Amino acid sequence: MKTVISVLAASALVFALPAFAGPAPAQPAATAFHVGKLSLVSLSDATFSTPNDGKIFGGDAGPAAVADVLKAAHAPTDTITLSVDALLVRDGARLVLIDTGFGAKMGGALTASLKLAGVTPDQITDVLVTHAHGDHIGGLLDASGQPAFPKAKVRLSSADWTYLQGQDGMADMVKAIAPQVATFEPGAQVTPSITAIAIKGHTPGHVGYQIVSGKDRLLDIxxxxxxSIISLAKPDWTMGFDSDAAVAKASRRETLTELAKDHERVFAPHFPYPGVGTVVASGDGFAWQPADLTAKPGKKKHKP
Ligand SMILES: [Zn+2]
Structure with missing residues (x-):
């Protein structure tokens, strides 16, 4: 998604529309699960709605085709609502947060969700950023504009750090977080169990994070x-938030193909909370199978 500023501008523009669009508060929530021996928690921050007007989803296919896909999944056809979530990983002595949601200024619930997980912001040692859009980095600042995770290193790709520094309206954010920022090149191992994986096209330096413990692994995409409906059923349709639509389409299909083939678990910050599951092949696209995180360890279908 775009920066906080762009999202604000976009939501101001669409207030005239009948369906609500833009960011909205979500209930705080923390859902724990494991990857191998690692403890993870999916954290709720907010939701984001956009009308089915051909501007964001399926711009090249048109709203009627988008509505057909939504209808087939028994979802509302006039508005697309996304979750905005973050992921907490206890990696040895490190307490790692991947993405930070919209942030307190935008009404984000991340801090309250962290509290449900028994974590205070000053305990976070590393914040890993998938990319420098407002719904992923907004929470780096608290409601007063100060660093929300004062003791953490903020890790993002060098390409996205450069990209962020060139964004209108982000000078205060850049100035506030600069002392914490440590950039990397995609492919870098950023914590003992987590590697940054280049997934190109959404922003100049967008990465996923591969979390590995023993034979078990999960990709934060x-x-x-x-x-979870449109992007999987029609991965080749354009997505208005992608900075390079052609590259993003290609890497979306390539990544989803590999995930479906390997049955690898996925965390998707914009899929329905808690956003953990697997991707399966379906027709000429894919479908989402949410994980049952309430299952007791002894009843797991797949061994780690
Ligand atoms: Zn996003």
Whole structure:
């Protein structure tokens, strides 16, 4: 998605529309699960709605085709609502947060969700950013504009750090977080169990994060796919938030193909909360199978 400023501008423009569009508060929520021996928690921050007007989803297909896909999934056809979530990983002595949601200024619930997980912001040692859009970095600042995770290193790709510094309206954010920022090149191992994976096209330096423990692993796909319905059923349709539509389409299909083939678990920050599941092949696209995170360890279908 776009920066906080762009999202604000976009939501101001669409207030005249009958369906609500833009960011909206979500209930705080923290859902724990495991990847191998690692403890993870999916954290709720907000929701984001956009009308089915051909501007964001399926711009090249048109609203009627988008509505057909939504209808087939028994979803509302006039508005597309995304979750905005973050992921907490206890990686040895490190307490790692991947993405930060919209932030307190925008009414984000991330801090309250962290509290439900028993974590205070000053305990976070590393914030890993998938990309520098407002719904992923807004929470780096608290309601007063100060760093929300004062003791954390903020890790993002060097390409997205450069991209962020060139964005209108982001000078205060850049100035506030600069002392915490440590950039990397995609492919870098950023914590003992987590590697940054280049997934190109959404922003200049967009990455996913591969979390590995023993034989178990999970990929946080960032904004490789936004809608669990449209982005999976029609991965080749354009997505208005992608900075390079052609590259993003290609990497979306490539990534989803690999995930479906490997049955690898996925965390998708914009899929319905808690956003954990697997991607399966379906027709000439894919479908989402949410994980049952309430299952007791002894009843797991797949061994780690
Ligand atoms: Zn996003």
């Amino acid at each position: 960032g904004d490789t796919a936004h809608s």
